[in-house]
Every structure is written in structure tokens, then in C-alpha cells.
Amino acid sequence: MIDAILGLFRPAVKITALQHQQLIHWQGLPTPSLGAPLAQTRMVVLDLESTGLDVTRDRPLSIGAVAVHGDRLRLDDVFTRVLRQECAVQRDNVVIHGISPTVKEEGDDPTDALLDFLLYAAKGPIVGYHAPFDRELLTREARRRLGMRLGGEWLDLAWLLPALFPQAGLVRQPLDAWIAWFGLEVPDRHRADVDAYMTAELLLIALKQAKARGIPHFRALADLARTEEMNRASSLGGF
Numbered sequence: 596m597i598d599a600i601l602g603l604f605r606p607a608v609k610i611t612a613l614q615h616q617q618l619i620h621w622q623g624l625p626t627p628s629l630g631a632p633l634a635q636t637r638m639v640v641l642d643l644e645s646t647g648l649d650v651t652r653d654r655p656l657s658i659g660a661v662a663v664h665g666d667r668l669r670l671d672d673v674f675t676r677v678l679r680q681e682c683a684v685q686r687d688n689v690v691i692h693g694i695s696p697t698v699k700e701e702g703d704d705p706t707d708a709l710l711d712f713l714l715y716a717a718k719g720p721i722v723g724y725h726a727p728f729d730r731e732l733l734t735r736e737a738r739r740r741l742g743m744r745l746g747g748e749w750l751d752l753a754w755l756l757p758a759l760f761p762q763a764g765l766v767r768q769p770l771d772a773w774i775a776w777f778g779l780e781v782p783d784r785h786r787a788d789v790d791a792y793m794t795a796e797l798l799l800i801a802l803k804q805a806k807a808r809g810i811p812h813f814r815a816l817a818d819l820a821r822t823e824e825m826n827r828a829s830s831l832g833g834f
Contacts, residue, residue, distance in 0.1 A: 608742035610706060617710045618741060626718045629748055629814040633802060634665040636813050638750075639716045640798055642790040643729045646680075650731045655705075656680070658712050659787030661795045663722075666802055668795050674715045675788040677702035706740045709733070718747060720813050724770045724794050726751040750817045751824070752797055758823035759804045766827060773797055
């Protein structure tokens with residue numbers, strides 16, 4: 596093991612020489628332009644299953660992601676990991692995420708899984724539904740395991756979809772509400788990889804609508820989602 600001073604959150608963290616090499620490689624990757632045409636942009640659609648819904652205490656159980664290249668969902672460009680847990684997880688949660696205690700105990704090393712995901716995402720934009728929750732979980736894991744700040748651009752479909760489809764009347768609703776509204780076929784839900792796939796299907800619908808509106812690039816999509824969130828907060832006097 597080696598001490599790697601990688602950020603200001605912790606003076607040092609313990610990672611292996613291989614993990615350090617992977618992190619250095621990731622840090623050297625170029626940052627894709629958020630102003631490039633949407634047709635040329637690779638977006639990583641992410642979903643996490645976690646031990647609970649308390650972002651200050653709970654931990655990721657699994658990471659599922661699929662890439663959308665322009666207007667195409669790439670099933671040959673996917674990512675899925677189950678993270679080995681360092682302590683027992685409540686069995687009641689198995690009903691929700693379907694990850695058995697045995698699978699959790701035999702999962703991947705969490706630091707390896709986090710680094711693998713960083714390399715997979717390659718500093719590109721990340722899309723999620725209720726994305727701030729997933730972003731905070733990953734940020735906390737990166738701080739705790741790698742001693743680093745986790746930046747990058749995120750897009751929250753929970754705000755982009757109401758901005759593009761106000762007629763749906765679905766604001767601050769769960770993912771299932773949009774799946775039902777668009778009449779999408781639903782496989783086995785509440786698995787990170789499956790939920791990432793369903794979120795990607797919704798992103799494709801959003802991208803088609805964005806193209807019809809003349810929205811040119813990812814930065815404009817993210818700005819539209821943030822504007823929708825701020826307008827809703829203002830109309831409700833804050834959340």
C-alpha cells in the first residue's frame with residue numbers, strides 16, 4: 596500500500612500502486628467539450644443502488660451505467676459493478692434492490708469499482724434521475740477512498756423532462772411516472788443497470804425533443820434543467 600496525497604479533504608489515503616496509476620491516468624484524460632454538438636457527445640447515464648436514502652450516512656451498493664452517443668443508446672458501452680460491503684446491510688433492503696447478502700460480500704472492492712467507473716465515464720457528462728443524490732454519494736466515496744474532489748458536469752432528468760414536456764404535469768415525480776407517461780416497457784426495476792437503461796431511454800426521448808427545439812449541446816441542456824429547477828423553487832417559495 597502507498598500513501599497518496601490527492602486532495603485537501605484528507606491528508607492522505609491508502610491506495611495500492613495500481614490504483615494510484617489508474618488515478619493518475621484518469622487525471623490525465625482530456626475533458627470533453629460541453630459545447631460540442633449533441634450528436635457528437637458521449638453521455639454516461641448513471642444509476643446507483645444504495646444502502647438507504649440518507650445521503651450523509653448510506654453507501655453505494657451497486658453502480659450501473661450505459662452510454663448514449665448522440666441519439667443512440669450503446670449496449671456495447673455499459674458498466675455494472677456490485678460493491679463489496681465492509682459491514683452488514685439490512686436484509687429488508689434486499690426487497691428493494693435485489694442484491695443478496697452473499698453477493699454484497701463477494702462484490703468488487705469499492706475503491707477498484709470507483710476507479711473503474713471514473714475511467715469508464717472518462718470525465719464526460721453524467722446524466723441521472725434525481726442526479727444530486729447519486730452525485731453526492733459518489734463525491735463522498737471519492738473523498739473517503741481516494742482523498743479527491745469529484746467534479747464534472749451532471750444533468751438531472753428529473754428537471755429536464757418537465758422543462759421539455761410541461762404538458763405531462765410531472766414535477767418532482769419518481770422515475771416510474773415518466774416511464775408510464777411515455778408508455779415504455781418496464782423490465783425488472785430497482786437494479787442499477789436496469790434503472791440506468793430505463794433512464795437512458797428517457798434521455799433519448801428528451802434528446803429528440805431537444806433537437807426539435809434547436810437545443811445544440813449538452814451545456815444548453817444542463818442550463819435548461821437548472822433553469823426549470825430554479826423557476827419551480829421560486830414559484831413554490833423554495834423547497
